[in-house]
Amino acid sequence: MGRAGKIARRTFLIGSAAIAGGVAFGVYKLNQTPENPLVAGDGQSILNPYILIDQTGITIITPRAEMGQGVHTSLAAMVAEELDVRWQDIRVEHGPPGAAYANDVLAKSALLIKDFEPRSNLLLKVEDNLAKAPKVFGMQLTGGSSTTADGYHKMRLAGATARQVLIEAAAKRWGGDPAELQTHDGVVISSSGKTATYTDLAAEAALIEPPQGIPLKPKSEWRYLGTSMPRVDMVSKSTGTAQYGIDTRLDGMLFASIKTNPRLGGPMISFDATAAKSQPGVRKIVDLGNGVAVIATNTWLAMQALELIDFTWGDAPYPAESAEINATIAKAFEARANTTLRNDGDPDEVLSNANPDEIITAEYSAAYLAHAAMEPLNATALFEGDKLTIWSGNQAPVYTRQKVAKAVDLPRDQVTLITPLIGGSFGRRLEFDYSIIAARIAREMPGTAIKTTWSREQDMTHDFYRPAAIARFRGLMSDTGPIVFDGKLATQSAVQSFAGRLAGLPVFGPDRVLVEGMYDQPYGIANYRVAGHIADLDLPVGFWRSVGNSHNGFFHECFMDELATANDLDPLAMRLRLMQGVHAPSAKVLERVAAMAGWTGKSGKNIGRGVAFTYSWGTPTAQIVEVRDTPNGIRITKVWAAVDVGVALDPRNIQAQVMSGIIYGLSAAMMGEITFSDGQVEQTNFPDYDALRMDNSPDIAVEVLENKDRITGIGEPGVPPAMPALANALYDLTGKRARSLPLNQHFDFA
Amino acid sequence: MAFNLTVDGTAYSVDVPADMPLLWVLRDELGLTGTKYGCGISACGACTVQIDGQAVRSCVLPISDLSGEVTTIEGLGTPENLATIQQSWIDHQVAQCGYCQPGQIMQAAAFLAENPFPTNQDIDTAMAGNLCRCGTYPRIRAAIKDAARQMRGG
Ligand code: FES
């Protein structure tokens, strides 16, 4: 078990009798400082919710989950930079659930604004207030490409403040002025050459009231930030020693697997487990209400036994076939729009006066998508009558603990949640279904730890999918660019679907996320309108890497390409003109990517090139995709990308995230599709829901710019432009405009 | 049924049904969790181990069909004593979530042992069965080329 885990568990074992040491710093500009969720054990000192020091060294507690995006490294670098410790001397652990770890930046993203526009003072005040909300509502979430921006100030301040109390502790011990003391690599040094290590001073430091307003280092003095750091998890991940949730091992543990109704949300009418019961290693069959779990001595034995159970499943609460589901989505256009967040000029008026032959119209669509993270869903739980411990790789610890506690009828503080490393998530592990199920299964065998692992088939067919979506456009061109860009979108609301699961009630209201990537793009068009319509479907949908941007980026940027090519305009130059005077950093990434690719607007024989741009999560991202016709089919040969994150804390990791986003996006665009028949998802494993592999993935070049005035994230922004850039490249290559995803329905790929 | 097997130089005996795949013997019976479950049907490569130096998908190899010595990622090298290829993975900062990487590394190591002068095409062909949902392919490619160079002693 991890150190932070031990601490958290001890909290509940010995409660308030724990050795006091938790002094919360004035890191939080809050009316009420949330309680420090860490409690010190023997010989440990907690300098604030992010830093734990004991004789064995310094542990940085990160409030966000590591699921591949490198945040444990980036967050640790922020603390280490200010604390002044050697990189090799730190350890990093995920923190327990705690209001102190709430995500302020994500809360701010709820505002119905266009992010690229300058903020007024009033807006900044509103944002500040919103930033307090997550502490109240438990928004300790890893998502929304927000981790770096959220941690940027508080993690550095935690390091700086801790360093200051360590200095003051040394000053007290030696007598004298703290201002005379210096630090170097985890040691406080006096002007006369006396030294004391941080570990030695920690206990005394924890008793000192932390000072306010410690200044942070200027950028020019950074030694870790702004540099590509070796990831803290790289050695363990290259040697098979990294511990993911699925690797949890506990004494005497058993292994479970589940099957639930493949018609999502439908009931189980009956089941017959006679044959399963007598299988080798099977210990218990558990009725989950909408499915069954088998507990056995080995995961595979549990999965095998499940295959022998006869189920009678009830119907799903949504139409049984994909065609009917898609028709239901299209029907949403007939009802009032949920939002019209872009509404410049008067598209209706201009179009009604236009020559109908000159109006360009198009309908686009995108399919449902699964997250398909490499580590199948799993969680391990140990139920001990009045308490439960659960090991679950998750992106939402406060909600997860709350939901798990409710499911097994325990008070929240009797549930200990440990968040191990996550083998990919892409939004899937913001949900709590798999944690709840593992807890319910463990309750059936008090005193025995049980690891519940979903088969790949169960994982893929029981996702909270990226919703399918349809967009309809009308456009009108002048000689230099669009004068009307009128788009409307119909899709299910992932926000309302998720919020409903969280609250246990239907949730309504304007949904910004539905239209993100479409209404909030930094283009100046005289008559520019984007409306969002919510489809009324009871099909479970959720947050998929880049969320609304994932389909809207495709729609918006393909139609932009159509408008340009219809008038023989260079699509890149046209975009640059539209950005003029709107958002300079966005124009710069576009210019940069053009230079990287040597964009001339002309591509050679058997070569197609496409460009796209999406401003998502505050990070403008431009990409150019190159495709080539080969005897075996079309290959994606090269992708160039330029991004602007404001402050590039770890350039090599930023590049990795952009590459990852591009491959994730291209995979979905090329071949990603979840379809339904008889109410069931038809794709069950990687052969029918595949992704790019080594032999068909392109070379990728990434450049990182810093022209923005604000630091923003990079986990998601690489995804959206990859899809339209590919579709636009295919148009350039073939002259065929594909308006629906996936693209392998229109083209033969090598 | 009882089966004897040698994994990473250690001899084990397990009592499991004959059709249990090696993957689940390693993970649940022996507690060697470095080898990962991804698909169970030989479609992702996460479970790749070596048997007498050959890369094998352990999720579809019944224990009764096992003959030869098994090497897992834990046996290839350790944090204190890294194999050349693992060092190359670290030098190139390949892993993101890292879940596919034990399989990638076992596949690459077996491949390089047989082909010390791989072309890009060879690498693509050898690695196409190993899925990485985080999209680390560009860095895997670079790490393999670098490891090949080092293993050749240059
Ligand atoms: S788990 Fe064996 S190939 Fe996927």
Ligand code: FES
């Ligand atoms: S590193 Fe995450 S799946 Fe490969």
